[in-house]
Amino acid sequence: MPSSHADINGNDKAQAQLHFQKGYVLLTSGNLEEADCFFISAHNLDGTNVDALNLLGIRAYQKQRWQDAIDWLNKATQVGGKSAHTLSNLGLVFTATGEFQKAIECFNSSISLDPTIPETHNNLGNVLKKILQVDDALISYAKAIELRPNYAEAINNQGVVFLEGSKIELAIDSFLRAIQINENFSEALNNLGNAYASSGKFDLAFQSFERALQINPLYLDASLNFGNSLKKTKEYAAAIQCYEYASQIKPNDSKAYYRLGEVYYEIGHSTPSKENYRKASSFDPDNLELKVALLLAQIPKAYQSYEELLNSRNQFAIQLQQLKNLNSYSTLTFETISKIISRHPFYLAYQAENNKYLMMQFGALLLTVAKQIQDRLNIPEKNEGRSGGKIRIGIISHHICNHPVWHAITRGWMKNIDTNLFEIYLFNTGGLEDDETAFAKSKAASYLSQNIDLLAMGQAIAQKNLDVLLYPEIGMDPTTKELACLRLAPIQIVSWGHPETTGLPTIDYFFSGLAFEPDACQENYSEKVIPLPSLGTYFEKDEVTPTLTNLVDLGIDPASPILLCAGSPSKYSPDNDYVLVEIAKKLGRCQFIFFHFQDDLSAILKHRLSQAFLESGLDANTFIRFIPFLQKTEFHGLMYQASVYLDTIGFSGFNTAMQAISCNLPIVASEGNFMRGRLASTILRKLKLDQLVATSNEEYIAKVAWLIQNQGILQTYKDKIAESKFILFEDIEPIKALENFLIDAITTSPKLNH
Numbered sequence: 235m236p237s238s239h240a241d242i243n244g245n246d247k248a249q250a251q252l253h254f255q256k257g258y259v260l261l262t263s264g265n266l267e268e269a270d271c272f273f274i275s276a277h278n279l280d281g282t283n284v285d286a287l288n289l290l291g292i293r294a295y296q297k298q299r300w301q302d303a304i305d306w307l308n309k310a311t312q313v314g315g316k317s318a319h320t321l322s323n324l325g326l327v328f329t330a331t332g333e334f335q336k337a338i339e340c341f342n343s344s345i346s347l348d349p350t351i352p353e354t355h356n357n358l359g360n361v362l363k364k365i366l367q368v369d370d371a372l373i374s375y376a377k378a379i380e381l382r383p384n385y386a387e388a389i390n391n392q393g394v395v396f397l398e399g400s401k402i403e404l405a406i407d408s409f410l411r412a413i414q415i416n417e418n419f420s421e422a423l424n425n426l427g428n429a430y431a432s433s434g435k436f437d438l439a440f441q442s443f444e445r446a447l448q449i450n451p452l453y454l455d456a457s458l459n460f461g462n463s464l465k466k467t468k469e470y471a472a473a474i475q476c477y478e479y480a481s482q483i484k485p486n487d488s489k490a491y492y493r494l495g496e497v498y499y500e501i502g503h504s505t506p507s508k509e510n511y512r513k514a515s516s517f518d519p520d521n522l523e524l525k526v527a528l529l530l531a532q533i534p535k536a537y538q539s540y541e542e543l544l545n546s547r548n549q550f551a552i553q554l555q556q557l558k559n560l561n562s563y564s565t566l567t568f569e570t571i572s573k574i575i576s577r578h579p580f581y582l583a584y585q586a587e588n589n590k591y592l593m594m595q596f597g598a599l600l601l602t603v604a605k606q607i608q609d610r611l612n613i614p615e616k617n618e619g620r621s622g623g624k625i626r627i628g629i630i631s632h633h634i635c636n637h638p639v640w641h642a643i644t645r646g647w648m649k650n651i652d653t654n655l656f657e658i659y660l661f662n663t664g665g666l667e668d669d670e671t672a673f674a675k676s677k678a679a680s681y682l683s684q685n686i687d688l689l690a691m692g693q694a695i696a697q698k699n700l701d702v703l704l705y706p707e708i709g710m711d712p713t714t715k716e717l718a719c720l721r722l723a724p725i726q727i728v729s730w731g732h733p734e735t736t737g738l739p740t741i742d743y744f745f746s747g748l749a750f751e752p753d754a755c756q757e758n759y760s761e762k763v764i765p766l767p768s769l770g771t772y773f774e775k776d777e778v779t780p781t782l783t784n785l786v787d788l789g790i791d792p793a794s795p796i797l798l799c800a801g802s803p804s805k806y807s808p809d810n811d812y813v814l815v816e817i818a819k820k821l822g823r824c825q826f827i828f829f830h831f832q833d834d835l836s837a838i839l840k841h842r843l844s845q846a847f848l849e850s851g852l853d854a855n856t857f858i859r860f861i862p863f864l865q866k867t868e869f870h871g872l873m874y875q876a877s878v879y880l881d882t883i884g885f886s887g888f889n890t891a892m893q894a895i896s897c898n899l900p901i902v903a904s905e906g907n908f909m910r911g912r913l914a915s916t917i918l919r920k921l922k923l924d925q926l927v928a929t930s931n932e933e934y935i936a937k938v939a940w941l942i943q944n945q946g947i948l949q950t951y952k953d954k955i956a957e958s959k960f961i962l963f964e965d966i967e968p969i970k971a972l973e974n975f976l977i978d979a980i981t982t983s984p985k986l987n988h
Contacts, residue, residue, distance in 0.1 A: 250280030257289065266293070284314035288323065295327050303327045318348035322357065329361045337361045352382040359391060368395050386415040390422040397429050400684075405429045420450040424459060431463040439463045454483050454490075461493060470501050470834075488514035488524065495527060501834040502803075504534035504546075522557075522566065522603070526574050529553045533581045536838040540808040547585060554595050571607055572688045575600045575719040576712035583709075583734035583910060584804050586884035593737025594760045601739055604719040611692055611720065614699045624657045625980055626679075628700040628723060632665040632711035634674050638889040639731035643706045645670070646772030648677045650969040655977070659698050661691075663713035688716050695722045701980045707731025708741070724983055725976075728761065730770070733910035735759040743979075745972065746770055749916045750909045758908055764975055766968040769916065775963040776896060780870035788861045795824040795942045796875065798899070800890050801882035802831050803839040810883045811846040813931050818857045819850065820939040827876070828860045836860060873897035877948065878941055883934065886913035895921070895959045900951040902937050904928045921958045923951065 257272030270293055276286040291306035307324045311317065325340035341358035344351070359374030372395055378388040393408030409426035413419055427442035443460035446453055461476030474497055480490035491514035498507035511528040518524060532550040537543045566574070579596060582589050629647065633639040651658060660674055662683035675681045682694060695703075695717065703723040708715055709732040718728070721740050728736055729745040736744075737760050744761035747770025756763050785792045797817070799806075814826055830836050840860060847854035864872060870893065873879070879894040881887060881903035891914035894901050903914035905927050915927045926941075928934035941948045 246279045247283075250276040250283045250286065253279065254283060254286045254289070257286075261289070261293075266296075269293075282313050284310050284317070284320075287313065288317075288320055291320075291323055291327075295323070295330065298330070300327055300331050316343070316347060318344040318351055318354065321347070322351065322354040325354075325357055325361070329357070329364070334361050334365050350381060352378040352385050352388065355381065356385065356388040356391060359388070363391070363395055368399060371395055384415045386412040386419055386422065389415070390419065390425060393422070393429070394425060397425065397432065400432075402429055402433045406433070418449050420446040420453055420456065423449070424453065424456040427456070427463065428459055431459075431466065436463055436467050452483050454480055454487065457483060458489055458493060461497075465493075465497050465500070468832075470497055473497050486517050488518040488521065491517070492524060492527065495531060499531050499535070501832060502535045502838055503834060504531060504542075507531045522560070523570055523573050525553075525557060526577050529557060530577055530579055533579055533585075535581055536803045536806075536835045537808050538838065538842065543585060543808060547582075547587070550579070550582070551592060554592065554599070557599055558595060566603065566606070568607060568687070568689060571603055572716055575604045576716045578709040578712075578715050580709050580732070581804055583732065584807070584885050586807065586906060586908070586911060588758055588908070590735055590737070590758055590760055593735050595737070597737030597739060597760065600719050604716075607689055607692065608720050610689055611696055611722075613696050613721075625655060625702070625976060626657050626659065626698065626700045627651070627976070628659045628661060628695060628698060628703045629706070630661045630663065630695070630703060630714055630717055631706050632663045632714055633706070633731075634660060634662050635666045635668045635670050637665075639707050639710070640670060641776070642773060642888055643729050643731055643771055644674075645774065646969060647704070647706075647972070648674050649774075650772055650966060652973060653677070655973065659700060661695055661717075663691075663711055663717070665711070688713075692717060692720050692722055701725065702727065702976055704745075705729065705731075705741070708736045708738070709734065725979055727764075730909065733908075733913070735761060746909055747916070747968070749920060750912050752907060752909075752912070755909070766971045766975075768920070768965055768968060769962070770968050772965055772969050773892060773963055775960075776893065778867055778870045778896070780874055780897070781865070781867040783864065783868050783871045783875065785872075785875065789859055790825060790827065790861070792875075795821065795877040796872075797824055797826050797938070797942075798873065798876045798879045798894075799826050799828045799882075800879070801885075801887055803835040805882040805885045805887075806839055807884050808842060810931065811842055812850075813883065813935055814843065814857075815846050815850045815852065816935045817938050818847070818852060820935065821942055824857060824877075824942065826858050826880070827872075828858065829864075830860050830862055869893070870897050873899045878902055878938065880938065881914040883911070883931065885910050886915065888913040888917075891917050892962065895955055895962065898952045898956045898959070900926060900941060900948060900955065902926055902928065902934060902941065904931070904934050917962065920962060921955065923954065926951065 253272045253276035257269040257276065260269035260272065273286050273289050273293065276283050277290060287306050287310035291303045291310065294303035294306055304324065304327055307320055307327065310320045321340045321344035325337045325344065328337035328340060338358065338361055341354055344354045355374045355378035359371040359378065362371035362374060372392060375388045375392040379385050389408050390412040393405045393412065396405035396408060406426065406429045409422045409429060412422040413426065423442045423446035427439040427446065430439035430442060440463065443456050443463065446456040457476050457480040461473045461480065464473035464476060474494065477490045477494045477497065491510045495507045495511035495514060498510060508528060508531045511524060511531055515521065515524045515528060529550065532546050532553060534542065534546060582592065629644065631644055634644065648658065657679040658677060660678040660681045664683065700723040702725040705714060705718055705728040708718045708728050718736065718738055719740060726741050727743040727745055728741050735758060741761050744759050744763050746763055746765050747768060748765035749768050750770065751763065751765050790796060818824060843858055844854040847857065873894055874897050876899055879899050879901045881891060881901055883904040884906055886903065891901055895917060901914050901918060903918055903926065905915040906912050918924065918926050926937060928937055
């Protein structure tokens with residue numbers, strides 16, 4: 235027991251101070267446990283030794299024994315009175331426990347007692363940053379640096395605020411200054427790597443991460459961030475090495491396994507992806523973000539077999555039901571909520587099944603998770619801050635640039651929607667900007683493109699007091715998906731940039747094309763389907779001057795029929811592999827021309843096709859060609875030289891089919907049960923080329939063989955396409971129907987007319 239004030243004699247005080255000093259020497263030399271013994275001994279000899287009490291509080295803080303730290307430091311205050319250093323240390327403890335207001339009070343009290351301690355200003359800046367008072371945080375860091383110009387830690391912290399605020403050049407300058415002061419400052423090097431990666435300077439980022447790890451080989455975040463940057467540059471093997479190294483640094487930490495799951499999924503390796511997500515979840519069993527990632531990993535990007543496809547769907551349904559049965563998501567941080575609701579089972583659409591009910595269950599889960607953010611939004615009352623009689627349309631997209639979704643859908647809206655009746659407010663979710671963006675901005679009442687958090691972006695959109703929000707697609711971009719989980723306008727509509735129902739209760743309508751949809755199409759959507767006339771879109775003819783491709787350089791035999799297979803590996807279902815085999819058997823001589831997408835995904839498709847051909851006694855190498863991606867002019871040149879374009883079965887292609895038609899290239903297309911499987915077949919029917927549309931795989935095989943074996947008929951179809959293709963382009967009727975629908979919906983909406 236420590237001595238009471240009355241019991242302490244001069245000798246005890248002297249001995250206590252001696253023990254404290256020995257402990258302090260041991261502490262500074264890294265002998266922590268031995269130092270603790272001397273601090274305890276000093277306190278037992280003299281309970282009024284404030285230095286010992288402060289150090290005991292700091293050591294408890296370092297051991298994350300928060301209540302012990304608070305008790306020691308409060309006792310130091312009781313014994314020695316208010317001290318700037320003690321209050322500053324208390325502020326650190328309250329920061330660690332998440333009691334940020336108490337921490338701020340302690341730091342401010344410390345500063346009022348002694349405003350000359352740089353560390354206190356720096357620590358105050360740290361807690362202000364945590365509660366997003368970034369301007370005040372920068373003021374605190376600046377004061378710390380003013381007091382100590384070579385204060386590398388404060389300069390680094392200042393850089394972090396700049397980086398998080400997307401002020402990349404200021405961030406880089408801060409980190410470089412910190413490193414100049416302390417060349418072994420591994421944290422600043424790690425942050426510098428992140429800043430360089432954010433600005434696309436990946437070689438410099440890699441050098442920074444490598445240097446950070448040379449200084450501190452056990453620096454987990456540097457290893458993870460190094461892997462993240464390698465993943466962004468598609469150096470997947472190197473990224474995997476970084477993540478595996480990170481897992482060795484801290485074997486029981488979920489972060490490295492989570493990122494391994496991500497990278498394996500991205501390259502199409504479903505089994506190791508699921509294994510790593512499960513391992514991550516075993517170390518962090520209450521982490522909903524991990525559970526959702528594992529759920530989506532059940533749906534591979536490309537399948538090894540049809541049995542794998544069926545099993546993936548079953549496992550997805552089982553795990554989705556388990557997630558539905560979880561009780562509460564109220565403890566999730568906003569950052570975690572954003573990550574979860576940005577997720578989308580994108581590749582579920584590549585299964586030729588009705589996904590409506592699975593998508594609705596997933597959508598309901600996301601809305602439950604998103605509720606905290608929705609509740610924080612300040613949604614203006616009807617007509618608040620409004621003037622004029624125009625209908626206010628918001629368009630949210632990542633692809634306001636030269637992109638298939640832009641050309642298929644959004645450009646037609648921007649070019650043709652009547653600005654005498656409508657005002658268009660564009661929101662770019664951080665996508666590229668080019669000449670097409672400039673065109674879009676010239677047609678818009680306002681344009682916003684900011685890399686800000688979900689709550690801020692949602693609030694910025696809500697403040698525009700929109701009548702309707704249009705999403706050209708939902709599912710291809712994480713930020714767009716996050717926003718779609720919120721109610722930001724009375725009427726919210728998605729179009730078919732990703733031709734599948736969203737399952738989200740926040741999306742009211744689905745703009746489709748009347749010609750695309752089968753009978754009873756409403757059964758396929760959670761949204762109310764609005765089938766706009768014809769193809770439902772205004773599509774401009776792409777004026778491209780083709781460059782004739784040197785076929786031999788691509789490994790293509792000019793004398794053998796060229797059957798173009800331009801879909802991504804994900805679009806080729808294993809149960810359709812035999813279609814190509816049967817075509818090859820009927821023709822005897824032909825070439826199926828595929829494109830190298832992602833190496834690992836292409837490898838899965840290539841291996842599968844090789845097996846299918848081998849089982850039929852054929853050598854796939856005789857028939858299958860994988861060629862590099864071509865420039866647009868070269869791709870059009872190849873289309874002019876090809877014999878026929880084979881549309882993918884189950885998930886059709888729209889832009890590629892329109893390009894084929896532009897090049898007078900006949901298409902053989904299968905007519906599926908869902909809109910996504912009917913894009914090319916609908917184009918053919920619009921041109922009255924029904925003979926090129928198959929309703930079964932056997933019919934598909936027969937039509938391809940018939941065309942190739944009858945070159946005169948094939949040429950006749952090329953001529954028919956050349957004569958009739960113009961009816962597909964610049965159809966204004968879908969735009970007029972869209973305008974009429976919006977006027978009617980907004981006029982009659984109870985949300986806008988209460």
